[in-house]
Every structure is written in C-alpha cells, then in structure tokens.
Amino acid sequence: MNSQPGDRSLPSINEYYSATQLRSDRWSALREAAEGLSREGAEGRKGKKLLQTAEHLFDSLEVIEAYWAFPGASSFAHLRRLLNHGNYDELLTAVRRVARALASGAYRRRTVPLSSDELDNEDFEDEAALSPEARALGRPYFEVLIVDDVSEQQERFLRHSLLRMRRSEDPFIYEPVVVPSIEDALIGILFNHNVQAVVVRPGLALKSRNDLPILSRYLKRVGDPEDVEAIQPHEYGPEACRLIARVRPELDAYLITDRSAEDIAGLDLGICRRVFYNQEDFLELHLNILRGVNRRYKTPFFTALKEYSKQPTGVFHAMPISRGKSISRSHWIQDMGAFYGPNIFLAETSATSGGLDSLLEPRGPIKEAQDMAARAFGAKHTYFATNGTSTCNKIVTQAVVRPGDIVLVDRDCHKSHHYGMVLAGANVVYMDSYPLHQFSMYGAVPLTEIKHHLLKLKAAGKLDRVRMITLTNCTFDGLVYNVQRVMEECLAIKKDLVFLWDEAWFGFARFEPTYRQRTAMATANTLREKLKEPETAAAWEAQQAKLADASDEEWMNTRLVPPPDARVRVYATQSTHKTLTALRQGSMIHVNDQDFKGEVEQAFHEAFMTHTSTSPNYQIIASLDVGRRQVELEGFEFVQRQVESAMSIRRAVSTHPLLEKYFQVLTIADVVPETYRASESTHYYDPRQGWTDKWAMWAEDEFVLDPTRITLAVGGTGWDGDTFKTKILMDKYGIQINKTSRNSVLFMTNIGTTRSSVAYLIEVLVEIANELDDLLDDASKMERRSFENRVAALVEHVPPLPDFSRFHDAFRADGDTPEGDIRTAYFLAYEEDNCDYLALDDALMERLESGEELVSTSFIIPYPPGFPILVPGQVISPEILKFMRALDVSEIHGYRADLGLRVFTKAALDAVMSKKS
Incomplete structure (x- = not known):
C-alpha cells in the first residue's frame, strides 16, 4: 500500500547528528502533514494520525525556532493557531511558503507572506541557482541575537525599535532574534549560523529553560559546565561576552549595561566592540552593528582589483593578455575569451600601481588584506602565497633554520619539507609515526617518540643546536594532534623550540569551536596567556624539584609543564585552496612567534623573496582576500555543514547491510590505538549506541580523527585502492578523490559538499555492492576462489610498513644521535660517477640481508601516499625493499623502473668518510 503524505515514520531525534538537519527535515515533514490534512481533514483514523503528527512536529519545532528570526515567534504562533482552528488549507499555504523559503534562502532576499490573501510571485528558486550578477545586487542578510529575559511585549518593542533604524542605503539587512539567557545565547550562536552580532542586555538570565537534548548538546562545546554555573548575577553581561568570544571569536558583541564605567573598564569583555551605558540609543547600536559586519566584509585587494579592471588603460608593458587585447584581436582563440569571460583579463596585469600593490613589498591593499587574514586566523602576521603550501613550507624552513641546525621532522610529512631541509642545510632527525599495517597507512608521531629524540639530543649535549620541529596537523588521513600538549611538553625540554605545523588540509578548522582548540594559532595564543599565569610558574617549579634527579624514563612518562619564560614560536602553513574558497595554489603562512621581530623577520623576508615569483597571479591573491571574507562571515555555517555531510556518510555506510559486506568505514578505534586515547569513545556513530559527542575526545586524547575524512576500506571488493579510485569511482561514476592506500580510499567532505553529493556517493556504493553480489552469484567455483584470493591479498597478506632505517655514517657527525646531513647526500648525487x-x-634482497650497506641517492616517493620511504643518505633496509617490491601504485617518484634503484657507489661513500676523518 502506498503511504500517504504525513504517514511516514519520523526519525528519532537521537538519529540526527545536528539540530540543523533536524530542523530541515521537520519542516519538510510538517509540509507533508499539512498537505494530508488539507486533503483528508482531521476526521477518521488517517486524519487523526495526521493531526497527531502535525501537533508533534509543532512541539519539536517550537523549541528550535526560538533561535531563528525566520519565520519568527509571531509567525510560528500564527501557524499553530491555524492548526488549532482547523484552517488546514491556509495552514498548507503558509507552511509551504516557510519550508520553501528556508530551503531556497528566499527569506534572505525579501519578506515572505504567509497568508493566501497576500500574493507571492517569487518562484522560490534556490539562492544558489541565481546568477552571480543577480545575487551580487542583493544586500547580504544576517541575524542579530539579543540576549535579554523580557516579556513578549518588551520583546516586540526591542525588535521593532531596532528594525525602525534600518535605511535603504544600509549595505546589509538584518533581523533580530531574542533569547532570554546566557545558555540560550551560547546555543543560539552554535545553532543559528545566520547570527553575526550579539547584543547583551542587562536583563538576561543564566540558565536556559530549553531541555531538548540535541540543543543542550551544543553547550558542551563551550567547555566545563562549571564555567557557566559559577557566574554571579552582576557578571552576567561581561561573562556572556567572554564566553561568546571563546566559542565564536569572529562575531561582534555589544554590551548594554547599567553598571558604571569604572566597574566595566578593567574587565575582560571578549569580543565586545562597544559598551552602551543604560540607554536605548537604537540608532547608534544599529550603526555599530553594520560597521562591525562591514569590518569583516571588506576585501581590500579584491576591491582594488575590481576598480583597476574598470579603468581605461593603455598597455605598454609585458603581458599581451592584459585587458584581453591579444584575445580580442585574435581569429583563432576566441573560444578562450568566451570561456573565461572578460573580467579575468581586464584584471590581469603586472602593474603594482594604480591602486594595486606588490606581493613582495606590500604596503597597500595586499598588506591590509594580509592583516585582516591574520585577525581572522588568530595569527600575529599572515603572508599570502601564490605557489601553494609547498613553497610556504620552504619559506618558513629557510627563514628559521640555519645550516647545521638540528630539525626534528615527521618522516611522513609532505615532500616539500624534506626538500626544504636540503635547501636550509639542516641536520635532520626523522621521527616515525605509528603504523597501521592492516590499512597500509601511517598514523601520526607519538609524543613519546618526540620526547625520546629531544631527551637523547639533550643527553648528547646537542640541545642548543635543536632549532625546530615539523609536524603535519592534520595528516592526510585525518589524524589531529593534541597541539597544546605537544608544544607544552617539548618546551619543557627546550624552551625556545620553533614549531612548524603543516596545516595544509586544516585551514577550515579555525572556524569551528571543537576543531579550533587543536589548531596552531589558537593554541599559540592560549599558550601565551597560560605562561603568564602564576599557576604555571608554580606547577613548573614543583615539577622541576620532583624531576631533579629523574631518569629519562621518568621524563618520558611525566606530563611535562613548560617553564614560564618559554618562548611561543609557532608557524602554520595552510593550503587555503584545498579546504576554503581560493584559486589553485592560493596558500597562507601564519606566524605567531614572540621572537619574529627581533630574530626572524629579515630572514623571512629574504626567504619569501627567494621563493616567490616577481609576477604573482593577482587573481589568486584576490581569491585569498575573498576567501578570508567568506570564512569570517559564514565559515562557521559551512564547516558545520561539512561535518554534517561527513557524519551522514559514516552513518549511511555503517547501517546499510549490503555495504557492510564489501566496505568498512574506519572508526576512531581503527586509526587511533587505545594507547593514545584517554576518552572511551571509539566511534563517531555506532548503530547500537547512536552518536558520540566529539567534544570529550577532542579535549583529552593525544590523537583524534577529523570526522570529515572518511577512510573506506575497499579490500573486500577485491580491488586495490588505486584501481578502485581510477577505474571505478573516477572513470565509471565521475567521483573524484585524492588519496588511496593499498586497500583503502579516502573521501573528504569540504565546505562545498551538498546533501545531494552525499546521496549520490551512497547510491554509487550501493550499486557497486549490488554488482559484486550479482557477479559472485553467477561466478564459477574457480572465479569465486580467485576473488577470495584477491581479497585475502589485500586484507590479510598486507606487507608491513617500514620505519625510517638510519642515515649512513658518511652523512652523520657521530653515532650517538640519529641526525643526518641530508644536503651533502643530495648534492653528492649530482655527480653521475658517484x-x-x-x-x-x-x-638485491640477498645483499641487504647479508648485511651490505646500500645507500639511497635520492628521495623515493610512492604516490600515493606521497611521502618519502627513502631520502638521500638513508641506508636501505630489507624491510623498505620488501615494501617497495609489494607496491602496486602507478607512480614512484625518484625511481626509474628501466634502470632500478639509484644508490651511492662504495667509492663515493668512502671518499666522504675519508674527508670526515
């Protein structure tokens, strides 16, 4: 029997990862129920069931809608009255308009009439379906959260008083939404992504009256509940501003208070941009709200480039393509002009004047854009790069590291770091990540491994030469470090250690509270404040007394406290183009180094000049400027949706009986061994237990898994990862992915991922599983055995991952510590006779197993996964050779199959050894 609209069984609230998804689905279900009531009425068994469903939906939505300006409390109450009075036709009209306006974004552009007496000619097209020109003509919409425990009448007064101040010349349009308490404000800013400003009034309460679990779950992201519980009434306003700053630092807050200026002046008001004293100056408040949003909306360089493109210009310099002249005059490349359009060529120039700026010596709009990016990402300085993060890594390394300095490097980091060590002349200590043999991938570098090397270097009297540590956060596979713990414990051993965090795939993390705590810049700022606290000094002194005669083993097993005079020296490189909105190769370097001005700035400038083109692409720079604007204004919303999409994929694969036969979504427990988990969480979603809140594990564990990285084990299909990626996903279904291992593929959601994309991916996986079922049903005994053998080879007989062996003695100063002179080995290989x-x-295997030392001349980098398994000067171990022989990837950079593995001759190594002696 076909089900009627409104008859569908509503999913439990516990099945939803986020309240945003719950809200969307509940409005859709309410529309279906209203359609049924309009057609069937409320009589009979079916009608009563429809009425009961509608009442239940109104009950669940009433709590949720209190945090949104559209449709708003007044309109929502009107809809409920229509239901209660049995006016189902009118209810259907109103609910349809609300549901469609929410789905299309129409409420952002215009007033949506709910009564059938009011004509509504809008065709409710999706906002994303409008042309860029049409969308650019509209005024951006946002919502203002007012925190005040007032009566319904007073709430209307506040709303109307603020709305009366709006003018047609305002650059933006907003709607207010009123909540009564600090807790409701925190829920509101975490749930309502439209909020751009918060007005904290003196009448606010502390606790929320809302007990809906999916909403109260948001409060856990604020931190310790006692932080809220302990607030005294006279502190409500200032503390609300401080807590909002902790959760959403990009927002603007305005405090209206009846306390004296003297009382307020010395308080930490977080993100509060203006204090209004016991007055109802709504015009001034309105203007400040617009100014605050405009502060983030500004794009200095993008605006300058647009203005430049409008100017009539005579081109008498390089670049025939400038102004599109070489294209418009052509008879043969008109298709290029038609494809790209005129603006990209009008804005193409090598000029640094005329309102533009120089990336190499920025003093105008590029400098302003970089300063705004630093503010957005929590850095002290930010630099734009148009050559990708590979170049950023080399710039930082060359700026910070001097020849002969010792650098601790994650062996599995991107190859640009390794090449950067060559350029800088560093002595490299390679650190091993923990292996995940069964999935042919590495994890991350344990803190014990880092401390072991630092303590060994300290014992050898070389700690003064240790300059920097380089780690990847997060790794390609989504493993995220406990950044604060790593830096604190390393600084406890060497207090001026420089940290380079490669956040190529983590640029989005700044704009979500759970992620933010594990980013380099946020941690640097937290650590700066923590080192100033008297409690830190006391804890350090107590620990030093306890560890005075301690062994290295005790140091290894102790959670170390940094000294109060430690220097916070942190750099982060981000591929903005990989996780945020920017053109290809658009990247940023973020600096939070207390010694940057006095020690590094000049060297950094020289390194930047060394690696940056004198003809940088202005379109890339402009896209970085615009990308910064986007994440400051809607990064929170987009990242939330990105996480929601990933969680939907995890849940769908985990609960589909057919998919479970051939695929496995790797869980937290699969990629983070129990040793590195303080929390008890092993899954983000468990079909038996439902969703796990990720806050606890992200606050405590040494490593966590970024939920937006979904590693799918595909060995059960009989295809290796590379074949599954290329032949199945890309060639057959048009699904693009970045990374594979021998028996897995990695799916990554991003800020552009839609629910439709998620649905398509699940459909494809189900289709693949169905085809495998059909294939095996018709397979002969031998064919089935062949399939089982292929699966066993991928799942059970996986070659172990090799560790870093060691540098040959020719490239080491001594045998006490493992650092190697990678630069000497690299350039020694330039002579073919060597x-x-x-x-x-x-x-070759027999030679290695017999103890012969063979040494690599170059970087050997299988792709995927894309990190070196051999570097110049490294001794080739039998384990590495075995791994290489088992590789089934299409590319091994640095290896020539027609010639073999390139190694140093014995004579070349002896010559280096003789020079050392």
Whole structure:
C-alpha cells in the first residue's frame, strides 16, 4: 500500500547528528502533514494520525525556532493557531511558503507572506541557482541575537525599535532574534549560523529553560559546565561576552549595561566592540552593528582589483593578455575569451600601481588584506602565497633554520619539507609515526617518540643546536594532534623550540569551536596567556624539584609543564585552496612567534623573496582576500555543514547491510590505538549506541580523527585502492578523490559538499555492492576462489610498513644521535660517477640481508601516499625493499623502473668518510 503524505515514520531525534538537519527535515515533514490534512481533514483514523503528527512536529519545532528570526515567534504562533482552528488549507499555504523559503534562502532576499490573501510571485528558486550578477545586487542578510529575559511585549518593542533604524542605503539587512539567557545565547550562536552580532542586555538570565537534548548538546562545546554555573548575577553581561568570544571569536558583541564605567573598564569583555551605558540609543547600536559586519566584509585587494579592471588603460608593458587585447584581436582563440569571460583579463596585469600593490613589498591593499587574514586566523602576521603550501613550507624552513641546525621532522610529512631541509642545510632527525599495517597507512608521531629524540639530543649535549620541529596537523588521513600538549611538553625540554605545523588540509578548522582548540594559532595564543599565569610558574617549579634527579624514563612518562619564560614560536602553513574558497595554489603562512621581530623577520623576508615569483597571479591573491571574507562571515555555517555531510556518510555506510559486506568505514578505534586515547569513545556513530559527542575526545586524547575524512576500506571488493579510485569511482561514476592506500580510499567532505553529493556517493556504493553480489552469484567455483584470493591479498597478506632505517655514517657527525646531513647526500648525487643502479630483485634482497650497506641517492616517493620511504643518505633496509617490491601504485617518484634503484657507489661513500676523518 502506498503511504500517504504525513504517514511516514519520523526519525528519532537521537538519529540526527545536528539540530540543523533536524530542523530541515521537520519542516519538510510538517509540509507533508499539512498537505494530508488539507486533503483528508482531521476526521477518521488517517486524519487523526495526521493531526497527531502535525501537533508533534509543532512541539519539536517550537523549541528550535526560538533561535531563528525566520519565520519568527509571531509567525510560528500564527501557524499553530491555524492548526488549532482547523484552517488546514491556509495552514498548507503558509507552511509551504516557510519550508520553501528556508530551503531556497528566499527569506534572505525579501519578506515572505504567509497568508493566501497576500500574493507571492517569487518562484522560490534556490539562492544558489541565481546568477552571480543577480545575487551580487542583493544586500547580504544576517541575524542579530539579543540576549535579554523580557516579556513578549518588551520583546516586540526591542525588535521593532531596532528594525525602525534600518535605511535603504544600509549595505546589509538584518533581523533580530531574542533569547532570554546566557545558555540560550551560547546555543543560539552554535545553532543559528545566520547570527553575526550579539547584543547583551542587562536583563538576561543564566540558565536556559530549553531541555531538548540535541540543543543542550551544543553547550558542551563551550567547555566545563562549571564555567557557566559559577557566574554571579552582576557578571552576567561581561561573562556572556567572554564566553561568546571563546566559542565564536569572529562575531561582534555589544554590551548594554547599567553598571558604571569604572566597574566595566578593567574587565575582560571578549569580543565586545562597544559598551552602551543604560540607554536605548537604537540608532547608534544599529550603526555599530553594520560597521562591525562591514569590518569583516571588506576585501581590500579584491576591491582594488575590481576598480583597476574598470579603468581605461593603455598597455605598454609585458603581458599581451592584459585587458584581453591579444584575445580580442585574435581569429583563432576566441573560444578562450568566451570561456573565461572578460573580467579575468581586464584584471590581469603586472602593474603594482594604480591602486594595486606588490606581493613582495606590500604596503597597500595586499598588506591590509594580509592583516585582516591574520585577525581572522588568530595569527600575529599572515603572508599570502601564490605557489601553494609547498613553497610556504620552504619559506618558513629557510627563514628559521640555519645550516647545521638540528630539525626534528615527521618522516611522513609532505615532500616539500624534506626538500626544504636540503635547501636550509639542516641536520635532520626523522621521527616515525605509528603504523597501521592492516590499512597500509601511517598514523601520526607519538609524543613519546618526540620526547625520546629531544631527551637523547639533550643527553648528547646537542640541545642548543635543536632549532625546530615539523609536524603535519592534520595528516592526510585525518589524524589531529593534541597541539597544546605537544608544544607544552617539548618546551619543557627546550624552551625556545620553533614549531612548524603543516596545516595544509586544516585551514577550515579555525572556524569551528571543537576543531579550533587543536589548531596552531589558537593554541599559540592560549599558550601565551597560560605562561603568564602564576599557576604555571608554580606547577613548573614543583615539577622541576620532583624531576631533579629523574631518569629519562621518568621524563618520558611525566606530563611535562613548560617553564614560564618559554618562548611561543609557532608557524602554520595552510593550503587555503584545498579546504576554503581560493584559486589553485592560493596558500597562507601564519606566524605567531614572540621572537619574529627581533630574530626572524629579515630572514623571512629574504626567504619569501627567494621563493616567490616577481609576477604573482593577482587573481589568486584576490581569491585569498575573498576567501578570508567568506570564512569570517559564514565559515562557521559551512564547516558545520561539512561535518554534517561527513557524519551522514559514516552513518549511511555503517547501517546499510549490503555495504557492510564489501566496505568498512574506519572508526576512531581503527586509526587511533587505545594507547593514545584517554576518552572511551571509539566511534563517531555506532548503530547500537547512536552518536558520540566529539567534544570529550577532542579535549583529552593525544590523537583524534577529523570526522570529515572518511577512510573506506575497499579490500573486500577485491580491488586495490588505486584501481578502485581510477577505474571505478573516477572513470565509471565521475567521483573524484585524492588519496588511496593499498586497500583503502579516502573521501573528504569540504565546505562545498551538498546533501545531494552525499546521496549520490551512497547510491554509487550501493550499486557497486549490488554488482559484486550479482557477479559472485553467477561466478564459477574457480572465479569465486580467485576473488577470495584477491581479497585475502589485500586484507590479510598486507606487507608491513617500514620505519625510517638510519642515515649512513658518511652523512652523520657521530653515532650517538640519529641526525643526518641530508644536503651533502643530495648534492653528492649530482655527480653521475658517484651513483649506480640496482634492480629490485632477489639478488638485491640477498645483499641487504647479508648485511651490505646500500645507500639511497635520492628521495623515493610512492604516490600515493606521497611521502618519502627513502631520502638521500638513508641506508636501505630489507624491510623498505620488501615494501617497495609489494607496491602496486602507478607512480614512484625518484625511481626509474628501466634502470632500478639509484644508490651511492662504495667509492663515493668512502671518499666522504675519508674527508670526515
């Protein structure tokens, strides 16, 4: 029997990861129920069931809608009255308009009439379906959260008083929404992504009267509940501003208070931009709200580039393509002009004047844009790069590291770091990540591994030469460090250690509270404040007394406290183009180094000049400027949706009986061994237990898994990861992914991922599983055995991942510590007579197993995964050779299959050894 609208069983609230998804689905269900009531009425069994469903939906939505300006409390109450009075036709009209306006974004552009007496000619097209020109003509919409425990009449007065101040010349349009308490304000800013400003009034309460679990769950992201519980009534206003700053630092807050200026002046008001004293100056408040949003909306360089493109210009310099002249005059490349349109060429220039600026010596709009990016990402300085994060990594390394300095490097980091070590002349200590043999991938570098190397260097008297540590956060596979703990414990051993965090895939993390706490810049700012606290000094002194005669083992097993005079020296490189809105190769370097001005700035400038083109692409720079604007104004919303999409994929695969036969979504427990987990959480979603709130694990565990990285084990299909990616996903279904391992593929959601994309991916996986079922149903006994053998080879007989072996003695100062002179080895290989080639055969394995030392001349980088398994000067171990021979990837950079593995000759190594002696 076909189900009627409104008859569908409503999913439990516990099945939803976010209240945003719950809200969307509940409005859709209410529309279906209203359609049924309009057609069937409320009589009979079916009608009564429809009425009961509608009442239940109104009950669940009433709590949720209190945090949104549209449709608003007044309109929502009107809809409920229509239901109660049995006016189902009118109810259907109003609910349809609300549901469609929410889905399309029409409420952002215009007033949506709810009564059938009012004509509504809008065709409710999706906002995203409008042309860019049409959308650019409209005024951006946002909502203002007013925190005040007032009566319904007073609430209307506040709303109307503020709305009366709006003018047609205002650059933006907003709607107010009123909540009564600090807790409601915190829920509101975490749930309502439209909020851009918060007005905190003196009448606010402390606790929320809302007990809906999916909403109260948001409060856990604020931190310790005692932070809220302990607030005294006279502190409500200032503390509300402080807590809002902790959760959403990009927002603007305005405090209206009846306390004296003297009482307020010395308080930490977080993000409060203006204090209004016991007055109802709504015009001034309105203007400040608009000014605050405009502060984030400004794009200095993008605006300058647009203005430049409008100017009539005579081109008598390089670049025939400037102004599109070489295209418009052509008879043969008109298709290029038609494809790209005129603006990109009108804005193409090599000029640094005329309102523009120089990336190499920025003093105008580029400098202003970089300063605004620093504010947005929590840095002290930010630099734009148009050559990708590979170049950013080399710039930072060359600026900070001097020849002969010792640098601790994550062996599995991006190859640009390794090349940066060559350029800087660093002595490298490679650190091993923990292996995940069964999935042919590495995890991350344990803190014990880092401390072990630092303590060993300290014992050898080399700690003064240790300059920097380089780690990838988060890793390609989504493993995220406990950044604060790593920096604190390392600084406890060497108090001026420099940290380079490669956040190429983590630029979005700044704009979500759970993620933010594990980013380099947020942690640097937290650590700066923590080191100033008397409690830190006391804890350090007590620990130093306790560890005075302690062994290295005790140091290893102790959670170390940094000294109060430690220097916070942190750099982060981000591929803005990979996780945020920017053109290809648009990246940023963020600096939070207390010694930058006095020690590094000049060297950084020289390194930046060394690696940056004198003809940088202005379109990339402009896109970085616009990308910064976007994340300051809607990054929170987009990242929330990104996480929601990923969680939907996890839940769908985990609960689909057919998909479970061939695929496995790797869980937290699969990629983070129990050793590194303080919390008890092992899944983000468990079909038996439902959703796990990620706040606890992100606050406590040494490593956590970024939920937006979904690693799907595909060994059960009989295809290796590379084949599954290329032949199945890309060639057959047009699904693009970045990374594979021997038996897995990695799906990544981003700020552009839609629910439709998620649905398509699940459909494809189900289709693949169905085809495999059909294939095996018709398979002969031998064909089935062949399939089982392929699966076993991918799932059970996986070659172990090799660790870093060691540098050959020719490239080491001594045998006490493991650092190696990678630069000498790299350039020694420039002489062809110093090198030989060896085939990857059994004879080579026998030579290695017999103890012969063979040394790599170059970086050997299988792709995927894209990190070196051999570097110049490294001794080749039998384990590395075995791993290489088992590789089934299409690319191994640095290896020539026609010649073999390139190694140093014995004579070349002996010559280096003789020079050392």
